Amino acid sequence: MTISLQYYHVTVNDPEEALTFYRDALGLDIVQDVSSGGHRWITLGSADRPGTQIVLSDPHAGRSQADGDTIQELLTKGVMPMVVFNTDDIDGTFEQLRASGAEVLQEPIDQPWGPRDAAFRDPSGNMVRILQAPTQA
Template sequence: MISNISLVTIYCLDQDSTRDFYVNVLGFEAASDVTMGEFRWVTIRHPAQPELEVTLMTPGPPLDEDAAAFVRRQLEKGGMGGLGLRVEDCRKAHAELVAKGVTFLQEPQERPYGVEAVMRDNTGNWLVLVEPREFAG
């Protein structure tokens, strides 16, 4: 049966600049970069979780043109979700990323499940930073 999740996809408008953002700003590492005809497969992964790769996909095939245009519009207006990223200290991570020029939609906030902040990547996807704690219900 299924043993784990090995691949997730984030849409972006420019694979190079998005890869650079995740690698140079967030600390991920470049994984695959393969061109197959007109299609380019670009992935990143976090060094602490190398079995999970994130595909940086531009809106296009296998999406039809209407769907690809919709995704592009959503990216351009910041309407796409992205990833939840676990951090040890959300306030410290927030301060470090603000110093690197990252845009935050929500400052660190106490939640029943931990401390959470919401940021944008360079394409407009929102990413949630979570410093988890045991949820008491």
Template sequence: MAVTRIVANLRAENPARIADFYRRVFGLHLALDMGWITFLEGDSQQKVEMHAASQGGNGTDVPVISIGVDDLEGCEEAIRAAGAEIVYGPVKEEWGLRRFFFRDPAGNLVNVVDS
């Protein structure tokens, strides 16, 4: 048996609103909207990865999802412009990772990392 994908399901009272936020900030594409759930996709392929954690690092809460980007500063600007709150960082962690956390419009804690 081989795992072919792992999907993040973000809780949202208004899935279309959250989908629109992630489309604007991260350039994702709306693949399907069933009203109660929306499917967003990107253009890139990635390896299957899942983490289990007791904290988010440096004593932070565990984010519900981590998103790797190739322009951390540009992403931060887009997130702020979209009205989301940055709650940690940006910071270069002692283990070498550059990242920040934000809360999306539904309140989900999201980790954005320079990939």
């Protein structure tokens, strides 16, 4: 049996605004864009590297009012789960994101557990980490 992660939901205040970070700054491609009932689900991935995708949606998309309100509170506090991407050029990716105006949380550093990584916040306050695996000697 083979199992793999297909996609991961990232809750954002405004999916259109989030595109400026995930599509324009990170360089992900829109795979699917679905609207229904005043909500929108935007699936993004990498055309040159098929694999796990992310789905951007607002806190109330597909949820009850109460659940959406609770998720909105967590999003506002900045405590939603982080998203971690990998790259083969952490310094170049970092500069590209910084130039886009993304909020920098951590400049690239070598971590004691191996990777070199950096951290940002997306327009909704979600933490996004970018890492580069250590070079094999």
